[in-house]
Amino acid sequence: xxxxxxxxxxxxxxxxxxxxxxxxxxxxxxxxxxxxxxxxxxxxxxxxxxxxxxxxxxxxxxxxxxxxxxxxxxxxxxxxxxxxxxxxxxxxxxxxxxxxxxxxxxxxxxxxxxxxxxxxxxxxxxxxxxxxxxxxxxxxxxxxxx
Amino acid sequence: xxxxxxxxxxxxxxxxxxxxxxxxxxxxxxxxxxxxxxxxxxxxxxxxxxxxxxxxxxxxxxxxxxxxxxxxxxxxxxxxxxxxxxxxxxxxxxxxxxxxxxxxxx
Numbered sequence: 001x002x003x004x005x006x007x008x009x010x011x012x013x014x015x016x017x018x019x020x021x022x023x024x025x026x027x028x029x030x031x032x033x034x035x036x037x038x039x040x041x042x043x044x045x046x047x048x049x050x051x052x053x054x055x056x057x058x059x060x061x062x063x064x065x066x067x068x069x070x071x072x073x074x075x076x077x078x079x080x081x082x083x084x085x086x087x088x089x090x091x092x093x094x095x096x097x098x099x100x101x102x103x104x105x106x107x108x109x110x111x112x113x114x115x116x117x118x119x120x121x122x123x124x125x126x127x128x129x130x131x132x133x134x135x136x137x138x139x140x141x142x143x144x145x146x
Numbered sequence: 147x148x149x150x151x152x153x154x155x156x157x158x159x160x161x162x163x164x165x166x167x168x169x170x171x172x173x174x175x176x177x178x179x180x181x182x183x184x185x186x187x188x189x190x191x192x193x194x195x196x197x198x199x200x201x202x203x204x205x206x207x208x209x210x211x212x213x214x215x216x217x218x219x220x221x222x223x224x225x226x227x228x229x230x231x232x233x234x235x236x237x238x239x240x241x242x243x244x245x246x247x248x249x250x251x252x
Contacts, residue, residue: 008181015185022192025162029203034211038195041218046188046225053229054181057236075175079168086164091157105208114208115215126219133223140230 008054016047033108159200166193180232180242184225191221 019042026035115123166189173186195214202210236242 008179011182011185015189018189019192022196025196026199029199031199031203031211031214034199034214037215037218041222042188042192046222049225049229050181050185053233056233057181057242072176075172079172079175082171083164083168086167087161090160090164105202105206111208111211115212118209119212119216122216126216130219130223133227137226137230140227140234 009051012047012050012054015050016043019043019047033111156200156204159197163193163197163200166190166196178243178245180235180244180247181229183244184228184232188221188225191217 019038023035023038023043026032026038170186170188170190170193173189174183177183177186195217198210198214198217202208202214232242235247239246
């Protein structure tokens with residue numbers, strides 16, 4: 001749906017639906033904090049950004065001309081070959097370890113301890129990177145200085 | 147709270163993530179609208195996130211979820227900068243069709 005719908009706005013809406021489903025998977029997998037962050041970041045921020053820039057660009061009036069058929073067929077064959085490779089690789093290997101029954105690893109408190117303990121340096125670096133991305137986006141977005 | 151992986155095998159999650167990733171690759175290959183290509187990249191990132199979460203639940207480790215957290219931050223930064231670049235490209239040449247963006251090709 002995301003790939004095939006001709007209008008970009010419909011594609012964005014399908015992608016939001018898809019993200020909600022993935023968020024429900026997080027909830028099923030005992031990752032409540034990740035579910036909240038996923039909903040807020042993806043469907044709250046990123047998709048609004050997509051929709052906003054789509055409205056800004058206003059390309060819904062013309063439907064894009066598609067690539068010719070041979071490229072589409074080649075892309076389909078390549079993608080299905082990639083899927084076959086993934087499935088063969090993962091099915092051929094056995095999964096290490098049994099399913100753990102440790103249940104309290106994904107509480108917010110435990111996640112915070114791990115995030116601010118073991119992964120403190122990557123956390124700081126990611127904050128610097130977000131700041132740099134924000135400054136870069138503002139610089140790109142504004143008009144050139146007169 | 148029961149662990150879902152006692153009922154659903156992990157390989158199903160691997161298959162689901164593989165299919166999602168392949169859909170993303172297919173979208174990158176066949177679409178020409180740069181914004182839709184960005185969305186397909188988001189789809190691929192989400193497939194990896196889902197797989198990381200599934201493995202994290204499988205091992206009872208919090209590290210996988212921290213990785214997902216970092217990937218989300220990177221995705222947000224990438225989308226912000228990428229969409230700014232796209233809007234700027236649109237302001238300059240009035241299209242986001244990637245076949246027209248071949249100035250760097252030759």
